[in-house]
Amino acid sequence: MTGRPPIGLTMGDPAGIGPELTYAAWHALRQTPAEAFVLFGDPASLPKDAPHKVIATPDQAWAVWPDAIPVMQGIRLTDPVQPGVGNPAHAPAIIDSIARAVAAAQAGATGGVVTNPINKYVLRQGGFIYPGHTEFLADLCGVPGHEVMMLAGPSLRVVPVTIHVSLRTALDQLRVDEIVRVARTTHHALRRDFGLPSPRLAVAGLNPHAGEGGLMGTEEEAIILPALSRLRQDGIDVTGPWPPDTMFTPTARADYDAAICMYHDQALIPLKTLDMDNGVNVTLGLPIIRTSPDHGTAFDIAGRGIARPDSLIAALRLATSMTAHRSPP
Numbered sequence: 001m002t003g004r005p006p007i008g009l010t011m012g013d014p015a016g017i018g019p020e021l022t023y024a025a026w027h028a029l030r031q032t033p034a035e036a037f038v039l040f041g042d043p044a045s046l047p048k049d050a051p052h053k054v055i056a057t058p059d060q061a062w063a064v065w066p067d068a069i070p071v072m073q074g075i076r077l078t079d080p081v082q083p084g085v086g087n088p089a090h091a092p093a094i095i096d097s098i099a100r101a102v103a104a105a106q107a108g109a110t111g112g113v114v115t116n117p118i119n120k121y122v123l124r125q126g127g128f129i130y131p132g133h134t135e136f137l138a139d140l141c142g143v144p145g146h147e148v149m150m151l152a153g154p155s156l157r158v159v160p161v162t163i164h165v166s167l168r169t170a171l172d173q174l175r176v177d178e179i180v181r182v183a184r185t186t187h188h189a190l191r192r193d194f195g196l197p198s199p200r201l202a203v204a205g206l207n208p209h210a211g212e213g214g215l216m217g218t219e220e221e222a223i224i225l226p227a228l229s230r231l232r233q234d235g236i237d238v239t240g241p242w243p244p245d246t247m248f249t250p251t252a253r254a255d256y257d258a259a260i261c262m263y264h265d266q267a268l269i270p271l272k273t274l275d276m277d278n279g280v281n282v283t284l285g286l287p288i289i290r291t292s293p294d295h296g297t298a299f300d301i302a303g304r305g306i307a308r309p310d311s312l313i314a315a316l317r318l319a320t321s322m323t324a325h326r327s328p329p
């Protein structure tokens with residue numbers, strides 16, 4: 001055993017692919033206790049044939065792990081689950097699962113949190129007031145406004161400055177201070193959690209051809225370049241603003257460790273195009289480790305046994321690796 005506590009895995013939306021991926025991930029990792037997790041979820045959400053055992057504390061997971069999925073007691077769904085059919089009545093249990101997993105990580109009872117996918121629309125119908133996990137976790141951890149969303153894959157790491165807002169709102173939210181905050185948080189995480197002593201950041205332009213010297217927009221001159229100069233005053237290795245359409249080529253990617261992008265899809269389209277199966281969503285800026293698969297609830301295939309567990313397994317492995325970087329043996 002590594003001496004470190006297991007990772008806490010949340011239930012996610014039980015009507016999505018989370019339950020079947022949880023079973024598949026356990027099956028793939030059951031021989032490696034170092035990657036053990038404890039599920040914060042209703043045991044009834046798991047596939048009927050998934051061996052599981054209810055435990056009272058995360059440290060009891062080790063004794064269960066090779067033979068069954070350890071499931072923390074206390075989380076109950078009030079309504080039956082129909083795969084692929086979101087049900088707002090599941091929201092209280094989904095939210096409770098996340099809150100309990102975060103509390104366990106904050107208490108050091110688990111090494112961090114990996115979240116199974118939620119369906120934002122269904123959860124909002126159930127009274128959830130946040131855009132997604134990222135903002136909710138920041139509130140739960142007492143650091144609202146400090147959260148940063150990174151998507152990390154084998155080929156690329158991306159970090160959008162603005163997250164789950166409309167494109168029009170994202171343009172209004174672009175500020176020098178926000179770009180600086182997000183880049184500083186990314187730089188710190190790459191050093192502490194990813195083992196990169198001298199991280200290199202590349203910052204995307206907003207406009208076509210990065211504004212073409214102002215002919216196609218002024219955000220580069222007015223917002224992005226001032227942010228770059230403040231980051232360089234911090235001693236951060238940062239380049240840009242780069243033309244977004246060419247900064248994700250293999251040649252360009254060789255010159256940086258993370259791309260700071262201006263909005264959600266400017267970051268996530270290249271990441272999911274290149275690394276959908278192994279991409280991981282990592283929340284930076286929290287006092288706890290949190291990762292998540294890069295996909296959603298996939299209601300269109302839930303329950304059919306064809307969902308790929310690769311991204312969840314990558315999320316569990318990255319969370320374990322981050323705990324090792326933070327507390328070397």
Ligand SMILES: NC(=O)c1ccc[n+]([C@@H]2O[C@H](COP(=O)([O-])OP(=O)(O)OC[C@H]3O[C@@H](n4cnc5c(N)ncnc54)[C@H](O)[C@@H]3O)[C@@H](O)[C@H]2O)c1
Nearest residue numbers: 117118119120121292293294295296297298300301307308
């Ligand atoms: N980590 C998260 O919690 C997370 C991430 C992304 C989207 N979402 C939410 O999930 C819901 C659905 O989002 P969406 O439809 O845009 O994206 P999605 O990832 O759920 O599905 C997009 C497509 O990819 C396929 N797909 C997704 N994961 C797969 C897997 N593991 N194996 C095989 N195929 C897979 C789906 O079948 C679908 O065709 C939305 O509410 C969204 O906000 C949550």
Ligand SMILES: N[C@H](C(=O)O)[C@H](O)COP(=O)(O)O
Nearest residue numbers: 132133134135281292294295
């Ligand atoms: N934008 C992320 C993605 O597409 O992978 C995902 O929706 C993250 O949302 P959370 O804030 O719920 O992690």
